[in-house]
Amino acid sequence: MSIPRALTIAGSDSGGGAGIQADLRTFAFHCVHGMSALTCVTAQNTLGVQGVVPLEADFVALQIESVLGDIGVDSVKTGMLFDAPIIRRVAQLAAQLPLPNLVVDPVMVSRTGARLLADEAVAALRDSLLPLATIVTPNLHEARILSGLTIETIEDMAAAAQRIAALGARYVLVKGGALGVGRGSDVFYDGKQTVVLATETVDTPHTHGTGCTLAAAIAAQLALGEPLPTAVRLAKNYVTRALHHSLAIGGGQGPVGHFWPLIGAK
Numbered sequence: 001m002s003i004p005r006a007l008t009i010a011g012s013d014s015g016g017g018a019g020i021q022a023d024l025r026t027f028a029f030h031c032v033h034g035m036s037a038l039t040c041v042t043a044q045n046t047l048g049v050q051g052v053v054p055l056e057a058d059f060v061a062l063q064i065e066s067v068l069g070d071i072g073v074d075s076v077k078t079g080m081l082f083d084a085p086i087i088r089r090v091a092q093l094a095a096q097l098p099l100p101n102l103v104v105d106p107v108m109v110s111r112t113g114a115r116l117l118a119d120e121a122v123a124a125l126r127d128s129l130l131p132l133a134t135i136v137t138p139n140l141h142e143a144r145i146l147s148g149l150t151i152e153t154i155e156d157m158a159a160a161a162q163r164i165a166a167l168g169a170r171y172v173l174v175k176g177g178a179l180g181v182g183r184g185s186d187v188f189y190d191g192k193q194t195v196v197l198a199t200e201t202v203d204t205p206h207t208h209g210t211g212c213t214l215a216a217a218i219a220a221q222l223a224l225g226e227p228l229p230t231a232v233r234l235a236k237n238y239v240t241r242a243l244h245h246s247l248a249i250g251g252g253q254g255p256v257g258h259f260w261p262l263i264g265a266k
């Protein structure tokens with residue numbers, strides 16, 4: 001049986017809500033074979049991040065080479081890359097191999113406020129990886145850092161998306177999960193026009209892993225052969241439904257419910 005293949009290059013979340021755990025689950029629920037190159041291991045739960053241990057950049061590269069050299073990939077998603085050496089090594093491979101349909105989620109800070117990217121790594125992300133991205137999916141905080149703009153409204157998000165596209169990414173999706181009014185509205189920029197992707201705001205505190213899930217779902221749809229704008233719309237729908245089925249587990253922000261397709265769509 002031939003099956004689409006997607007690779008996540010990301011960190012492990014011991015709590016299972018974000019990172020590679022969310023990515024691999026998302027791939028599976030799209031009937032896409034998921035593979036992973038681990039960048040770091042976090043000790044994490046619904047309350048926060050208690051510790052991080054990174055892997056060597058060369059070993060991250062070896063995992064990617066192992067997968068590409070044998071199995072091959074149809075799309076690639078990057079998440080928590082943690083430091084500049086890992087980012088530069090991934091960017092080097094992305095330029096050489098290449099890594100097709102590259103979805104870059106520029107993970108910098110967790111919802112609970114933990115830093116997931118070293119300060120000096122932002123420049124490496126901006127200068128070496130973003131120019132190779134098919135799409136980059138910053139949240140509001142990351143979009144502020146990458147664009148240098150203050151972002152409070154949908155119009156600000158559109159301006160930021162255009163600035164970020166000028167850094168070299170082919171498409172940009174600025175995510176509005178942290179918007180005050182209109183939470184859940186994202187701005188998609190295709191290099192020519194900006195489109196607002198609006199959904200209902202889902203009233204839940206259990207939003208851990210939304211960003212990882214959205215980027216992984218985009219990668220899954222690209223692996224399945226959907227064109228990019230369609231892939232983004234379908235992925236957003238997957239996340240909205242997963243938010244409707246989010247899990248009230250732990251004492252803090254629980255994860256979104258990836259298995260909604262098994263329990264019936266809302």
Ligand SMILES: Nc1ncnc2c1ncn2[C@@H]1O[C@H](COP(=O)(O)OP(=O)(O)OP(=O)(O)O)[C@@H](O)[C@H]1O
Binds near residue numbers: 185200204
């Ligand atoms: N309460 C909500 N209702 C509807 N959609 C939401 C809600 N919260 C987040 N989203 C959507 O989830 C997706 C991820 O956006 P968000 O801004 O939460 O990303 P993120 O901060 O990278 O996520 P995380 O770091 O928690 O994984 C976006 O499509 C956003 O609009």
Ligand SMILES: Cc1ncc(CO)c(N)n1
Binds near residue numbers: 020080208209211
């Ligand atoms: C491992 C990991 N990747 C990404 C995020 C962002 O939600 C997180 N909290 N943990």
